[in-house]
Amino acid sequence: MSRREFTKAVYAQIVKRAMLESGEIACEGCGLILGKKRYQVDHTIADALQVDKSRKLTVDDGKLLGLECCHKPKTKQDVKVIAKAKRVEANYLRTNAQSRPIQSPGFPKSEKTAHRSTKAQLPPRQLYQAVDSHPHASTETCRRIER
Numbered sequence: 404m405s406r407r408e409f410t411k412a413v414y415a416q417i418v419k420r421a422m423l424e425s426g427e428i429a430c431e432g433c434g435l436i437l438g439k440k441r442y443q444v445d446h447t448i449a450d451a452l453q454v455d456k457s458r459k460l461t462v463d464d465g466k467l468l469g470l471e472c473c474h475k476p477k478t479k480q481d482v483k484v485i486a487k488a489k490r491v492e493a494n495y496l497r498t499n500a501q502s503r504p505i506q507s508p509g510f511p512k513s514e515k516t517a518h519r520s521t522k523a524q525l526p527p528r529q530l531y532q533a534v535d536s537h538p539h540a541s542t543e544t545c546r547r548i549e550r
């Protein structure tokens with residue numbers, strides 16, 4: 404699923420929240436006054452980690468971070484956390500699949516099949532005939548060659 408983005412209205416609200424009385428915008432991560440420095444509204448919880456993506460993003464889901472002071476380091480950290488979460492999930496699914504063999508009670512025996520299985524089984528059909536029935540088995544030379 405794609406990454407959700409903040410709507411313009413929510414984005415504006417976050418910027419407003421980060422704005423000081425003086426009208427300057429401060430980083431919500433470290434409090435640094437950004438002035439003309441660039442900033443980014445960051446997802447408080449990395450979007451890839453959120454399960455419910457149908458929920459609309461609100462002001463609480465975002466944090467205004469200075470691009471240099473806080474945004475870059477956090478993005479790096481997010482990538483690590485997401486990668487780890489994916490590994491953990493993959494491991495979980497794999498080990499779970501292995502430890503659960505298919506358990507089936509099988510089909511219930513009907514009267515017909517129960518009767519059938521009581522009959523004596525025929526010996527398995529031989530692919531090769533026994534040596535004794537070999538046409539030359541009685542001759543000494545043939546036996547020697549075969550040994």
Ligand SMILES: [Zn+2]
Pocket residue numbers: 430431432433434435468469472473474
């Ligand atoms: Zn900062």
